[in-house]
Amino acid sequence: MKTSFISNLAMNNAMRMTIARGQLEIQQLQKEAVTGRHADIGIALGAQTSSSVSLGRDLARMNTILDSNALVSQRLGTSQLALEAMSNSAQQMLETFIVANGANDAPKLSVMQRDVQAALETFTAAGNTSVNGEYLFAGINSDVKPLEEYTVAGSTPKAAFDATFLGHFGFAQTDPAAAGITVAQMDNFITNVLEPTFMGTDWNTNWSSASDTNITSRIRNGEVVESGTNSNSLGMRSFALAAVIGMELLTAPVTSEVREAANARAIEYSGQAVTGIDNQRSLLGVSENRVSKADVALESQIKILKLHINDIEGVDPYEASTRVNSLLAQVETSYALTARIQRLSLMNYL
């Protein structure tokens, strides 16, 4: 007759599963207590794993944009400094022209020419500023030096000007025959011949290798700004035009009336240069502002994302360690019980 409803095999195995489960869980909880994340994210999150992975990628992307924004800020900041130098030299040139107004004697003219040349050289140097091997004012054509130098030997723009003058008047600007040029002729030359070579496509052949397309940078998801400018702007063209008039026409052997008329035009173009360059500065200022706002937005987004990721993937390490402790107690109880049950046998009493 069967009286008992427990077999020795079942009794020996009873605690086995409890112990095995407990040990497995302790191992996982230990991992969780240390890392603060689920031991196996896929098992814990199931389908939500995809959002955990996506959020992780988004976070990495934002950090990358933040890094590249630092680069953009640097480019914009350096551009601002260079443009400031250009603007200052435009201002100095303007003042030089105003001071030189009405001057006809050679020493004054040569001082004027020297000052204008210095201003042009400063302008050219600033226009050719490079950062990280990129020319700042070349537009997207950033591997090519954007501005030609006027004052060096064999200069392209100088040769182009000489050819333009010779082509129009039939003699060089240094020729004494220049004294025969009337005010009307000079005005006509500046307005209809000289100005178009600066404002038209000749500028790109003689003076500038920059691209009209500015460098653009993505500073945030969905926000792209111009992170540079180029040397084809109206301000830069006017600067060069004013400087050339100052260096070539004012020092030419022309009558004082013609010189005065040319000086007036030079002052006009210098004024345009100051305004134009300041315009570029304010445009870049807008970009700088947008970058810094984007940085702030990105940083707060990163914080929120981190919190969100932690909500999804994270576990409470205190809870995990508390559970480890209670599980350890449980497993130890199982061990003790198993040992005692093993000892429990009728054999010991026979």
Add this chain to the structure above:
Amino acid sequence: MSLTSALNAAQTSLSNTSTQTNIVSRNISNASDPDYNRRNAALATNVYGAQVVSIERAQDQALFRQTIKGTSAASGQQALLSGLETIKGIFGGNDYETSPAAMLGTLRDTLSTFASQPGESTLARSSVADAQTLAAGIRDASAAVQKVRLDTDNEIERQVGKLNELLARFETANNNVTRGTQLGGDVSADMDERDSLLKQISGIIGVSTITRTGNDVAIYTSDGTTLFESVPRPVTFTPSVGFAATVQGNAVFVDGVPLGAGVGANSTAKGSLQGLLQVRDEMAPAVQTHLDEIARALIVTFAETDQSAVPTLPDQPGLFTWAGGTVPAGATVVPGIAASFAVNAALIPAQGGNPELLRDGGINGAAYNANPTGAASFSARLDAFVVAIDTPMGFDPASGLSPSTSVIDYAADSLGWLELNRSEASSASESREAFRFRAVEAYSNDTGVSIDEEMSMLLELEQSYTASARLISVIDQMLEALMSTVR
């Protein structure tokens, strides 16, 4: 009544006790054999007192059926879970380091950095290098998925072989039982053997049994196909030599009827065969389809378009290409595209390519060059790539994931799909294992040996033996007394 009959009864009692002791010692020696069912010597009374009539074997058909059912379900679920675990392993650990989603994220970040400094040729090189890592990752994942299918196919072959062998042994055991039953002998040992085989068979394939006259057992699969009736029915399977996305695995035939695969993460699989079939024919191919779609979407995303004012030329593969060398049209999966997915050799420096073409385009001729002047800081195309990775596009609805999403989200969704199944399979496996364990425990409690009980019975037998022996000696003395009177 006479003294002689009393002596006979006492003798019978001695013989009974020795038979019962034999049974007890057999029970004790098999106490830790999980396939052993407790025996009991049934006594019946006749004119000479009690006589052992038969040796009863403890049985409980209902619990045994539960055990078999639990074993099938747990083993099928376990096969599915370990298949999913292997597939998940392809994509790395907790951070999914080797998943297309993670590697595509890295490529996007590098491209984004490159877009902010398009003149840096080192960034062009590292972008191409990241693209190569991604392409190799997708290729490797595709190969690994097919390897999982091949390994599973081999495992199916092994299991089918084992099943046929078990069925052959079952036939022997069943014949022994029926023959023994006809002859009226003790068939307990053969029945233990038969039950043990049935337990093993149920781990491979879900079965139900019918016991017929003469203790003959017939086995049917859960689908109702005959697996064993007097003779084992053939279970046949032809393993495949190799697997690719377009290769279908062969079915397992039980008595000519194909065995269905399990369905769902909380699988309907009964026995490991159905679980393995599910991994080979459902789970792994689904992951392969996801990889194919990711590869196709990347080829489309990075394709070069004709830059002429009036475009006439067709789109051509750009950064990524494949064995077909074309840009697949439409949102339709191209099976196996992931297996030959690669970075265009025209961009790889080690193969004589120029990584800078990534910035300008023009791999397929000048008409595709978006930056004909070669401006160093041309970032529009790179930026467009970065944006395109995040822009929703069409995916084949047959792949089972969202038909309109960005390629990077699709890659993440694919992981989500896998983990959803793995997570469900894991919890289902835990509960089924627990069910199996409880069923086995209940069956063991009902039919197993308790040494304590056997020992107490032994005490009882000892007493009975002593009493019988005492009886014989008393009767002997009485006969002695009788004889001395006669003498």
